[in-house]
Amino acid sequence: MTYILLEETPTELLFLKGELFKYLVKVRRHGVGDKLYFRTKENMEELYLYQVKTIENRSLELEKISCEVKVVASKVLLHIGWCVIDMKSIEKVLPSLSEIGVNKISFISCDRSQKNFKHDMKRLKRILEASMQQCGRSTYIEFDVYKNIEDFIKEFPQTKVFDFAKKTIDQYRDIETVLVGCEGGFSPSEKEFLQSQDVFRLDTPMVLRSESAVMAVASKILL
CATH class of the missing domain: 2.40.240.20 (Hypothetical PUA domain-like; domain 1)
Structure with missing residues (x-):
């Protein structure tokens, strides 16, 4: 501590x-x-x-x-748009995201998101505070919620998308906002909507769970 x-x-x-x-x-x-x-x-x-x-x-x-x-925070500001998954999975990886310096997380309801998950922001804040006391961070991760991907992209048009693609993350620089899908990935209609965005993948043959993808992408950008 x-x-x-x-x-x-x-x-x-x-x-x-x-x-x-x-x-x-x-x-x-x-x-x-x-x-x-x-x-x-x-x-x-x-x-x-x-x-x-x-x-x-x-x-x-x-x-x-x-x-x-004495402010202790990441020099790089990373905003993650995260399509909603089981909150227990989010809670498990949240301390690590705090430690590596993620600045903001937007939870987005997607076509393949399970609809019965509720965002307990007070609980997430308590988890954050425990992590911050351990790693020394002095700034909270910001949280907000969007009802669909369209609304999120409208507000953050510069968003890069993590999905199956030819280009890898190393081919992009200065990524400020990234969108990661839920379990099962983006639906066909969402993929069509996201065609105008820059899309990248990680250089791995493995299929990652949503929380693993968020952690891996954030680490590549911030560390």
Whole structure:
């Protein structure tokens, strides 16, 4: 854990109790004199440094040493248009997408998307926060929802499409927005609509699951 996320801006003295106390003292084995970093949901850009002052039975007292503005984010802004798949599959790969620096994810209802999945944005945010505290990232992935591919392409006409194609991803540079299909790929009508977009593939003979494709494409672009 590179920093701890707090609900509110801490004061000069910080007292931690409950589950966070148990985690830091019982699991992480922090003791008097150890230094810990904190950020707050109110202002993610500021990084606070505290030192453990005293440890009692159920309370950890820390004293502020410094505060600095330190933004940790990817230098490349990548926006993924992701045709909706099982949210459990999305949740599994979301921490990794956060760690490599994806900036935004738009969930799109496609012809082959299962229609009974609901987007629990609060749960996704909690998963993000756990990942951010581990990797040090100070910016959230942005989320939004589109009812179909047409609406998404209309708003982001520069979108590149991941699908079966002659060209590979290495033949394109400065990809800002990429569209990835759901399980089963794009329907014939969607393929016809997307003919005017730049389409690329990865240089592999394997057929990738949607979440594997998102992770592989994002990694190629960002890392």
